[in-house]
Amino acid sequence: MQARVRDTMRAFALRDAYNASFIRVAAISAFAGMAAAWLASTMHANHGMEAIIVRFDRTLAIMLALHAPFRAIERVNADASSDWMLQLTAGGAAKSLYVVVVPLCIAAGAFLLFCAGAVTFLGARTAFTHDAGVIRAGVRAVPLTLLMLVSSSAFGTAIACVIRGRSASRIAALMIAAPWVALAFNAASAASDTGTPPTLLVDVLGYLPPRLYLAFTLQHISQVLLYTGLMFVIALFAAGSRIGRRA
Amino acid sequence: MSTIRIEHDTILRGRTAVLHEGMVEIPGEGVTGLVGINGAGKTTLMMHQAGVLAGGPEPAEVIGYSPQRPDFPAWLNAAQIARLFGLDLHTLRERFPGLQLDELEAPAPGTLSVGQTQALSTALALGLDARVTCLDEPFAPLDFRRRIGLSEILASAGRARSGAVVVASQSASELLDVCSWILVLRAGRYVFTGPVAELAGIGAAEERRGRLERRILALLNG
Numbered sequence A: 001m002q003a004r005v006r007d008t009m010r011a012f013a014l015r016d017a018y019n020a021s022f023i024r025v026a027a028i029s030a031f032a033g034m035a036a037a038w039l040a041s042t043m044h045a046n047h048g049m050e051a052i053i054v055r056f057d058r059t060l061a062i063m064l065a066l067h068a069p070f071r072a073i074e075r076v077n078a079d080a081s082s083d084w085m086l087q088l089t090a091g092g093a094a095k096s097l098y099v100v101v102v103p104l105c106i107a108a109g110a111f112l113l114f115c116a117g118a119v120t121f122l123g124a125r126t127a128f129t130h131d132a133g134v135i136r137a138g139v140r141a142v143p144l145t146l147l148m149l150v151s152s153s154a155f156g157t158a159i160a161c162v163i164r165g166r167s168a169s170r171i172a173a174l175m176i177a178a179p180w181v182a183l184a185f186n187a188a189s190a191a192s193d194t195g196t197p198p199t200l201l202v203d204v205l206g207y208l209p210p211r212l213y214l215a216f217t218l219q220h221i222s223q224v225l226l227y228t229g230l231m232f233v234i235a236l237f238a239a240g241s242r243i244g245r246r247a
Numbered sequence B: 001m002s003t004i005r006i007e008h009d010t011i012l013r014g015r016t017a018v019l020h021e022g023m024v025e026i027p028g029e030g031v032t033g034l035v036g037i038n039g040a041g042k043t044t045l046m047m048h049q050a051g052v053l054a055g056g057p058e059p060a061e062v063i064g065y066s067p068q069r070p071d072f073p074a075w076l077n078a079a080q081i082a083r084l085f086g087l088d089l090h091t092l093r094e095r096f097p098g099l100q101l102d103e104l105e106a107p108a109p110g111t112l113s114v115g116q117t118q119a120l121s122t123a124l125a126l127g128l129d130a131r132v133t134c135l136d137e138p139f140a141p142l143d144f145r146r147r148i149g150l151s152e153i154l155a156s157a158g159r160a161r162s163g164a165v166v167v168a169s170q171s172a173s174e175l176l177d178v179c180s181w182i183l184v185l186r187a188g189r190y191v192f193t194g195p196v197a198e199l200a201g202i203g204a205a206e207e208r209r210g211r212l213e214r215r216i217l218a219l220l221n222g
Helices: A002-018 A020-040 A048-054 A056-080 A083-090 A095-129 A133-140 A142-162 A167-193 A201-207 A210-242 B042-050 B078-084 B089-095 B114-127 B144-160 B172-178 B196-200 B205-221
Strands: B003-008 B011-013 B016-019 B022-027 B030-035 B063-066 B132-135 B164-168 B181-186 B189-195
Touching: A002 A095, A002 B078, A020 A048, A020 A056, A020 A095, A048 A056, A056 A095, A056 A142, A056 A167, A083 B042, A083 B063, A083 B114, A095 A133, A095 A142, A133 A142, A142 A167, B003 B042, B011 B042, B016 B042, B022 B030, B022 B164, B022 B181, B022 B189, B030 B042, B030 B144, B030 B172, B042 B063, B042 B132, B042 B164, B063 B114, B078 B089, B078 B114, B089 B114, B114 B132, B114 B144, B144 B164, B144 B172, B172 B196, B172 B205, B181 B196, B181 B205, B189 B196, B189 B205, B196 B205
Parallel strands: B030 B164, B030 B181, B063 B132, B132 B164
Antiparallel strands: B003 B022, B011 B016, B181 B189
């Protein structure tokens, strides 16, 4: 059984490595990291978009975490009723193993992309600022980034196991966006109360002081973990009717 | 002789009944040929037996199943695909030499031809040594060598295997060469189940093939 688990993990982990576009995206991520480091050397983290660039590693982690559920949904939708999945499940493969392996592999792929961008950014930033504290701060954020990526991928997998087809992406998008839309409305409403003109969501996020990036990360993780916790158990049961079955 | 009971409610696709409620028994050993015109419900029956139809029962045991148009992950090579099924390509190659699996060791992931993919899929289904193996049109895309090889494998499986193999086929020659039992489907209903000899009769091979074709046609046309 352990060999089967290992082979399954390896089989799915290979999916990203095989994909040539993965290398391209990793290269783009590294290039963006370099560009962000160069731009950040001329900026301060106090205003709007600047904060997003100056803390590019966190921005990248959040972007990947937002993308991970949709990647998971796309993969589960493609795999669930494919011929090889039907053949595998008829042959006694554990569907629950697939449901666990897929988010782990998606999170691992996203983490590799994060590393490509963040390592380049932090390296270049350190070279520009001669401040080793930048790297220390980046390294400290790694466990949270990993947790965020795994929980996001698990959330996407759970949604895809419970809801069929394209509706899964729409519902996932709604569930992820809902608290942030509320936050943006609150911020806009608070801004109008104080007489300051309302700002765009990006600016709202950009104006957040550095500590609030951590809050964003924690909020995202807890939100997604809450959804995942609610749905993953259902997903493991629902996988029986969704994975390896064809209507 | 042990038997396998195939039992199901009416199976719908949209509003159309693809397979009507029914029950039929086939031998628990040997090769059973499944015959029917296009759209008769053969693939649906195979999927039902494999337990992969949405809303259908889950299989209580491992089923060897090879779909009509097998398709494997494009990022895996043949050896990796075999490992995903808990099998070893080298062992499969030695067990089923007629399927020419040695040719599959070199190709890069995603480059197997339709026939090669079918050969691998059939080997994986047979390699599981399940009590029931369902092969959906396994001969269709195979080249000349592999057709002969698979015929020999199934003919010997009929003699040596402990489980049952169900093979959907459109060829009287294949049915005559490999099957001991035959199940005929017409518009989602079982219209005949019995030994091949009952339809083919006795005599020279050509004579039996002709007789089998005529009787199957008569059953299919009602």
